[in-house]
Amino acid sequence: MPAIRLLRRRALSAQAVHLVFQAEFEHVAGQYLALGGAGRKRYYSIASAPRADRTLDLCVDVRGDFGQYLNTLALGAEVEAEGPAGKMRLLDARRAALYFAAGTGIAPVRAILQAHLAANPDADARLFFGARRAQDLFYRDEFEALAERRPNFVFHPTVSGEDPHWRGRRGRVSAHLEEALQGRGSRDAYFCGPREMVERLKIDLAAAGIPDERQSYERY
Numbered sequence: 001m002p003a004i005r006l007l008r009r010r011a012l013s014a015q016a017v018h019l020v021f022q023a024e025f026e027h028v029a030g031q032y033l034a035l036g037g038a039g040r041k042r043y044y045s046i047a048s049a050p051r052a053d054r055t056l057d058l059c060v061d062v063r064g065d066f067g068q069y070l071n072t073l074a075l076g077a078e079v080e081a082e083g084p085a086g087k088m089r090l091l092d093a094r095r096a097a098l099y100f101a102a103g104t105g106i107a108p109v110r111a112i113l114q115a116h117l118a119a120n121p122d123a124d125a126r127l128f129f130g131a132r133r134a135q136d137l138f139y140r141d142e143f144e145a146l147a148e149r150r151p152n153f154v155f156h157p158t159v160s161g162e163d164p165h166w167r168g169r170r171g172r173v174s175a176h177l178e179e180a181l182q183g184r185g186s187r188d189a190y191f192c193g194p195r196e197m198v199e200r201l202k203i204d205l206a207a208a209g210i211p212d213e214r215q216s217y218e219r220y
């Protein structure tokens with residue numbers, strides 16, 4: 001079985017960590033890996049578009065058992081990896097797109113957004129990213145900086161829990177769908193998060209005229 005080797009680690013919040021691994025295989029933005037050996041296999045979306053050096057990013061929730069294992073893995077250590085697999089993909093870089101993510105569901109969304117803007121820097125893309133607390137809006141600085149560089153990319157962070165200091169958008173990402181759909185022509189939709197969020201978006205997006213073949217998603 002192929003393995004990936006840990007190169008770098010950076011805490012994203014108390015809840016999640018950004019890990020950079022060296023891989024020997026290629027992947028397509030949106031795919032995931034199955035990590036671990038017999039009896040302890042866990043799925044993780046690759047959080048980066050393909051890079052020439054075959055390094056890849058993971059965005060890992062560290063509150064569970066396997067997350068803790070990855071969070072304490074020594075730099076240079078290897079983890080068994082199966083895949084990459086999964087159907088979530090960039091559908092068409094020429095088209096406008098809506099992106100929705102919650103929690104570590106940002107991982108494949110970040111990968112596809114990177115691939116989308118690399119192929120079409122002027123793409124019309126809007127990202128609605130939700131977390132319970134503002135500090136768990138992983139990669140927020142990165143998305144804000146991207147929005148400054150790319151005038152057609154708009155970042156909409158939203159916080160669903162109690163947070164007296166948060167001055168921005170509130171509620172779950174699905175609550176902002178109506179606004180996301182306003183005044184725009186046809187577009188694709190990419191989304192990832194908990195099962196309930198994904199099922200809700202599938203139905204609401206179809207009802208709003210974005211059919212299944214224009215949706216690409218992953219459920220956690």
Ligand SMILES: Cc1cc2nc3c(=O)[nH]c(=O)nc-3n(C[C@H](O)[C@H](O)[C@H](O)COP(=O)(O)OP(=O)(O)OC[C@H]3O[C@@H](n4cnc5c(N)ncnc54)[C@H](O)[C@@H]3O)c2cc1C
Pocket residue numbers: 032042043044045046058059060061062063064065066067068104107108218219220
């Ligand atoms: C296709 C696919 C892709 C996925 N990609 C990712 C990814 O990119 N990143 C990612 O983090 N996960 C991802 N997941 C989910 C991940 O595979 C599962 O959550 C897995 O169970 C995590 O394993 P674990 O042993 O760390 O957590 P478990 O011990 O199995 O716990 C499951 C989850 O419960 C929650 N939890 C556990 N303990 C606590 C606690 N004390 N307090 C609060 N919450 C707690 C955490 O969210 C934890 O991840 C993906 C799942 C699928 C199916």
